[in-house]
Amino acid sequence: MSSWLELLTDNFDALASGFWVTLRLVVGAFLVAAVVGTLVAALRIAPSKWLQRLGGVYVETFRNIPLLVLLIIAYSGLRRAGVPIGTWTAGIAALGLYTAAYVAEVLRSGVFAVSRGQVEAALSLGFDQRQTLRRIVLPQAVRTVISPLGSITIAMIKNSAIVGAALAVNDLLKEARIIASRTFETEAAFVCAAIGYLLLTIAATIAVRLLEQRYAIRR
Amino acid sequence: MQGTRWRWMAILALALGVLVASGCGDDDESADGGTTATxxxxxxxxxxxxxxxxxxxxxxxxxxxxxxxxxxxxxxxxxxxxxxxxxxxxxxxxxxxxxxxxxxxxxxxxxxxxxxxxxxxxxxxxxxxxxxxxxxxxxxxFIARGRILVKEDDDSINGVGDLGGKEVCTALGSTYEDTLKREAPTAKRRLVDSYSECLELIQNGAVDAVSTDDVILTGMIIQDDSLKLVGEPLTTEPYxxxxxxxxxxxxxxxxxxxxxxxxxxxxxxxxxxxxxxxxxxxxxxxxxxxxxxxxxxx
The missing domain is CATH 3.40.190.10 (Periplasmic binding protein-like II)
Structure with a gap:
């Protein structure tokens, strides 16, 4: 057990820089996923058939293409087409847009999980459409989507490991592999990488737990 | 309904069987040299x-x-x-x-x-x-020499001394990780799994140079003649x-x-x-x- 600790202290700077790259990637992609995911969910529940369809096309496109393929299209594909896109933009955009498709689906299902009767009751009590959504539907929807959104965030953190490999970015996994190839301490290097990812995923898990408690119904 | 389901299961099982028998493991077999000792x-x-x-x-x-x-x-x-x-x-x-x-x-x-x-x-x-x-x-x-590959129209890099601040691709786990760190410490190293990725990165303009063994770089020039070797050999690489x-x-x-x-x-x-x-x-x-x-x- 001491071997990975030793490796961690010997290569702390490299691992920390890799962790920092992964963290920035994950935070950037999370913001993209949250914003785009919410917009797409809004399209999916919009009163117009065409807007709903547009949202559907987004979800099916980004959810059904492997992330690795999206990354290659976003970086090599665009560069070959003459767009001088950087690794950060390509990595955050591909990971964020991919995750946004899942976020949109969870938000949509959360809204639909609130029973039709509640909407009817609200409308009959004199709430208008907007108030019904804001005061009745969304607060209940939030409660049901926290846990699945947490799962999506954790999946996204793990998916970020693909970005380093696909775009030649020195993220946490790449730094660990560089150390492994130099020191031949393969197991210890990957244990360090795993710990780094666990730090991020456990932080996400705790955040989800706190949010769940905050929005829990006191029974 | 029950009968139909069984029929579908049978078809699925058959299809899987055919797949396993024909397709899979193809890589291993075809990779064999095919020449047996005489x-x-x-x-x-x-x-x-x-x-x-x-x-x-x-x-x-x-x-x-x-x-x-x-x-x-x-x-x-x-x-x-x-x-x-x-x-x-x-x-x-x-x-x-x-x-x-x-x-x-x-x-x-x-x-x-x-x-x-x-x-x-x-x-x-x-x-x-x-x-x-x-x-x-x-x-x-075999003895290879370490060289630098750039685009033919790039006049800014004529040797290892010009790599400072440039993006240079090489393979993760290769000797060039260290060579570049030593010879061009300010170069930005982009480490990939396979040299074909370096070729992609220099072709799409994401990196300015590729550094590795001359014979590997020559292989890239054979595939794309808009690339050239520059500078003196950096290292001697006995395989x-x-x-x-x-x-x-x-x-x-x-x-x-x-x-x-x-x-x-x-x-x-x-x-x-x-x-x-x-x-x-x-x-x-x-x-x-x-x-x-x-x-x-x-």
Whole structure:
């Protein structure tokens, strides 16, 4: 057990820089996923058939293409087409847009999980459409989507490991592999990488737990 | 309804069976060189790796799959070909066994030897003291030189001294990680798994240069003549066959086969086929010994 600790202290700077790259990637992609995911969910529940369809096309496109393929299209594909896109933009955009498709689906299902009767009751009590959504539907929807959104965030953190490999970015996994190839301490290097990812995923898990408690119904 | 479901299950099972029988495992088979030894195989003492491999009837050799002209998949035939494969095949032939080629990247080839995934590694691997601590090597079978590849219309890079601040691609786990750190400390290193990714990155303009062995870079120029080599050779990179650490009998055997390959004209023929006809340069088989190769790196 001491071997990975030793490796961690010997290569702390490299691992920390890799962790920092992964963290920035994950935070950037999370913001993209949250914003785009919410917009797409809004399209999916919009009163117009065409807007709903547009949202559907987004979800099916980004959810059904492997992330690795999206990354290659976003970086090599665009560069070959003459767009001088950087690794950060390509990595955050591909990971964020991919995750946004899942976020949109969870938000949509959360809204639909609130029973039709509640909407009817609200409308009959004199709430208008907007108030019904804001005061009745969304607060209940939030409660049901926290846990699945947490799962999506954790999946996204793990998916970020693909970005380093696909775009030649020195993220946490790449730094660990560089150390492994130099020191031949393969197991210890990957244990360090795993710990780094666990730090991020456990932080996400705790955040989800706190949010769940905050929005829990006191029974 | 029940009957229909059973019928569908049967069709599914059949389809799966057909898939398993036909498609899968295709890679392993087609990667085989296909040439079996014509001469009567030698016999070896019980307990040696050579005897074990003969018993098994096959040897697993880790080679590059995307690095012309040393190890690459022929798109038409599906076979792996190149200079490394010629040497590997000579070893398999000497044992009288089938060669099973697997892809070994710069990053995973040493672990492959240590955990027994591969019996030998011939993947443009430079002999050096650090690696010699982890595995054993044969005598050098080829000597490459470290060079720099840039786009033909790029006049800003004429040698390693011009790499400062530039994006330079090389393979993760290659000797160039350190070479670049030493010779061009301010260059931004982009580390990829396979040199074909470096070719993609220089073609799409994501990196300014690629640095690795001249023969690998020449392979890229063969694929894309808008690229050129610049600067003086940076390093001398003697390639050796990688063998599991401590297997001295096997190491001796492999070095012996390599020597025979150099002496009987096969080396020259292979060189001409894979390198000489493109560079129009002649070369002699290397006479450098393993010890000299290791000393070179220290």
């Amino acid at each position: 001469t009567q195989a030698r016999t070896f003492d019980e307990g040696t790796t050579m005897a074990r491999l003969q018993q098994a009837g096959e040897i697993t050799i880790g080679v590059k799959f995307e690095v012309p002209p040393f190890g690459f998949k022929n798109v038409q035939s599906g076979d792996v070909e190149g200079f490394d494969i010629d040497v590997a095949q000579a070893i398999a032939d000497e044992l009288g066994v089938e060669a099973n080629y697997i892809e070994a990247l710069s990053d995973n080839r040493i672990p492959f030897l240590k955990d027994g995934t591969a019996d030998l590694i011939l993947s443009t691997m430079t002999i050096n003291a650090e690696r010699d601590e982890e595995i054993d090597f044969s005598d050098p079978y 050796g066959v990688g063998i599991k650490d401590g297997d001295s009998a096997f190491q001796e055997f492999v070095s012996e086969v390599v020597q025979k390959f150099k002496d009987d004209g096969r080396w020259a023929a292979s060189y001409q086929k894979w390198v000489g006809q493109y560079t129009e340069e002649d070369a002699e088989p290397p006479t450098m010994t393993l010890k000299e190769a290791i000393d070179l790196s220290t």
